[in-house]
Amino acid sequence: TPVHGVTTSTDGIDGKTYDYVVIGGGLAGLTVAGRLTEDPSVTVLVVEAGADDRNNPEVYDIYEFTVALGGPLDWNFPAEDGRTIAGGRTLGGSSSINGGSWTRGSVAQYDTWTTLLEPSEAEVGWNWEGMLHYMKKSENFMPPTPDQVVKGAESIPAVHGASGPVHSAFSHGMYKGPQQPAFLAAATNASGIVHCKDLSAGQANCVTMTPCSLNYNDNDRRSSSAQSYLTPVENIRTNWVTLTQHLVTRIIWANSTLPLVATGIEFAEYTNTTNGTTRYTAYARKEVIVAAGALRTPAILQLSGVGDADVLGPLNITALLDLKTVGKNLQEQTNNVMEASGTGWAYNGTGPNNAIAFPNLFQLFGNASDSKVAEINASIETWAASQASHAYSAAALETIFRAQANVIIKDKVPLIEYFFVTVGAAPGADVATVNWQLLPFSRGSVQIVSADPFVYPNVHVNYFNVSFDLDVQVAGLKLLREIYKTQPLSDLISSELLPGSAVPDDGEGGSDADWRVWALQNYGSVAHPLGTASMMRRELGGVVDAYLKVYDTQNVRVVDASILPTQLSAHLSSSIYGVAEKAADLIKAAW
Ligand SMILES: Cc1cc2nc3c(=O)[nH]c(=O)nc-3n(C[C@H](O)[C@H](O)[C@H](O)COP(=O)(O)OP(=O)(O)OC[C@H]3O[C@@H](n4cnc5c(N)ncnc54)[C@H](O)[C@@H]3O)c2cc1C
Known part of the structure; x- marks a missing residue:
């Protein structure tokens, strides 16, 4: 029997050939591998930098969300301005440490993807309809129970899948206290944002309760890509092996003329204490699939000689393929948190938080x-x-x-998300709301700064470089303060703790100038980076085509958040599962 399942040992892997080699066992990588290995005659190797932490409560216990952040399971990518961007360095990638909120963007945002491709590629179906099919394929949704309905949970079952691998549901711990419904009602009363039944239906400009990627029938256990696509089959599928704690250092090519043909990958041991010096290899008979996430995928391409020759040259890396936009078009969102103390009501639940409001520009x-x-x-x-x-x-x-x-x-489409949280970080904060700017015009880049693959790439988000982005962040905060002062939420709030007096209320909710200063001092990075290997036509700066193939390569595809050309008014995971499911079918159809 070939080596299969999950292993940390290169024995039986080093020097071997597989049909597909997948770089990164994160959300998208395990989804693609899970679908490709449905055919027992197809062999797949996944190489993941992080460890297999499926039995660590920081991973499986979704109520522990945020405990893993900043620790060994988090890449904790440094960006400029002293900010860091979280990303899962563990089997399942960011799906193993994320908040689990399960939402989708607006129809028009997915339809836009096709308009950025060649007209001849429209038939590939990168639009809402095509994506909905695959987002549903990934999903096993459980409609709310009568008890959850009493707490405010709703759904439109037709927009959810019922037989896919990823479990989504409302939780056992869902809050029953007055705070979540009061927040949603106040948001509507203050701004006219309509109430809707389900944020997965393609109309994101509304307020509602959202489910989470968790398995209600398994104690609310987190349903990561590892738990959903790998765990059920890891001992059965002898055609799939996942090597953890190894960093892919580069793609190996057969040639140096275009189109480049990948023959495999090189990798090295990688743990919290080891940057391995030995280089191992594995070969791909058919394709190399890059799924290392939006901040690492471009780095791997660049280390492999695919990127801007002007960046690679000084690092003594030959640009075999001078594809200038690898790592560019980075779009990351920003947030600020507003907190307040309550009037003494009971939370009545443990979470996860699930009341969300999405206002538009108007x-x-x-x-x-x-x-x-x-x-x-x-x-x-x-x-x-x-x-x-x-x-x-x-x-x-x-x-x-x-x-x-x-x-x-x-x-x-929504420009801001309000993610309502019971219990904030400040002492005495019973409520907190994360105000986050969804659709930045500011663009940034990811570029390697060393030929050493263990050195983190330089991540430059260009936060708020386009002034409109800060205007939106501030408008969000001002409206949020108004929502806190609007019934029925106002009845539950005794005083605003953050920003409180740091942004004095001048009777009109505070001056824009004060809000700007406070927002810039206190903003955080949301950890939704995308766009760094965008799926667009070449004249727009695309790195991959509609088949997710890197331009001028014969057999390298990118399948992860990097390919999304523009941000979504959504939490990203449901959409990236859809991308990976669709990619798997495109790959199957190609061979
Ligand atoms: C803190 C946090 C909270 C979030 N909250 C939510 C939420 O509530 N709801 C939601 O829908 N989305 C959420 N997201 C977003 C969502 O989880 C990500 O957008 C999604 O997981 C990205 O998928 P991906 O496959 O592109 O990358 P990832 O899932 O990050 O996978 C990339 C994988 O590649 C591995 N890797 C990287 N480099 C190498 C290398 N050189 N060799 C081998 N392996 C490598 C990484 O270790 C990782 O496992 C959150 C994300 C974070 C970080």
């Missing part, structure tokens, strides 16, 4: 909306020019920005 800016719309339309060219070093060109970015502006203005 709800955020109110009377000033028309001038904000005019500002966007008048500024696109300038913004594109200012971000062009993180794109293919100013002209290319202008096209992408017009598509982004279109969904914001015409389709009224």
Whole structure:
């Protein structure tokens, strides 16, 4: 029997050939591997940098969300301005340490992907309809129980899958106290955001309760990609092996002329205390699939000679494929947290938190909306020019920005998410709300700074570089303060603790200038990076085509958050499961 299951040993793997080699056993990597190995004649090797921590409560206990952050299971990528971006360094990747909120973006945001591809690629189906099919395929949704309905849970079963691997449901610990329904009602009362039944239905501009990726019938255990795609089959499928605690250091090529043909990968031992010096190899008969996440996938391509020759040259890496946009188009979101003390009501539950409100531009800016719309339309060219070093060109970015502006203005997709939390970090904070800016125009880059694969790449998000992004962050905070002062939530709040007096209320909720200063001092990075190997036509700066194949390579695909060309008004996991499910079918169809 060949080596199969999950192992830390290279015995029986080093020097061997598989049909597919997958770089990264995270959300997307394990999803693709799980589907490809359904055919017993297909062999797959997954190499994952992190360890197998499925039995660590920081992973399986979704109520412990945030405990893993900053620890050994988190890449904790340094970005500029002293910020860090969390990312799972463990089997299952970020799906093993994330919050588990299960939502999707608006229809128009998925439909936009096709408009950024070649017209001839429209038939591949990178749109809402095509994605919904695959998002449902990944999912095993449990509609709310009568008890959960009493607590405010709702759903539209038709938009969920019922027989996929990833469990999604409302939790046993769902709060029964007055706080979550009060927040949703106040958000509607203050801004007119409508209530909807389900944030997975393609209409994200609403307020509602959301399920989580957890298994209700298994004590709310986290349903990560590892738990859902790998655990059930790991002892059965002798055609699938996952090597953990090994870092892929580069892709090996057969040639140095285009198109490049990958023959396999090189990897080294990687633990909290070891950066292995021995290099091992494994070969791919068919394809190498890069699924290392949006902050590592570009680094692997660059270490393999695929990237901007001007970046690689000084590092003595030959640019076999001078693909300038590898690592560019990075889009990461920002958040600020507002906290308040309560009036003494009981929480009545343990979580996870699941009340969310998603306002659009018109709800955020109110009377000033028309001038904000005019500002966007008048500024696109300038913004594109200012971000062009993180794109293919100013002209290319202008096209992408017009598509982004279109969904914001015409389709009224949400610009801000309010994620309501019971119990904040400040002493006495009974409620907290994470205010996060969803659709930045600021663009950043991921670039390696050393030929040593163990050295972290430089992550430059370019936080708030386009001033509009900060305007949105501030508008979100101002409206949030108003929501705190609106019934029925106001009845539950005794005083605002954060920012409190740091942003004095001048009778109009605080001055923009004060809010700006506070937001810039206190913002965090959301950990939703994407776009660094975007699926777009080449003239827009795409790194992969509609089949997720890296341009000018014969058999290298990227399957992870890197391929999403623009941000979504959503928590990303459900959409990335959809991407990976669809990718698996594209790969199966190609061979
Ligand atoms: C803290 C946090 C909270 C989040 N909360 C939510 C939420 O509530 N709801 C939601 O829907 N989404 C959430 N997300 C987002 C979601 O989890 C991610 O967008 C998604 O997991 C990204 O999938 P991916 O496959 O692109 O990358 P990942 O899942 O991060 O997988 C990448 C994998 O590649 C591995 N890897 C990297 N480099 C190498 C290498 N050189 N060799 C071998 N392996 C390598 C990594 O260790 C990792 O396992 C959250 C994310 C984080 C970090």
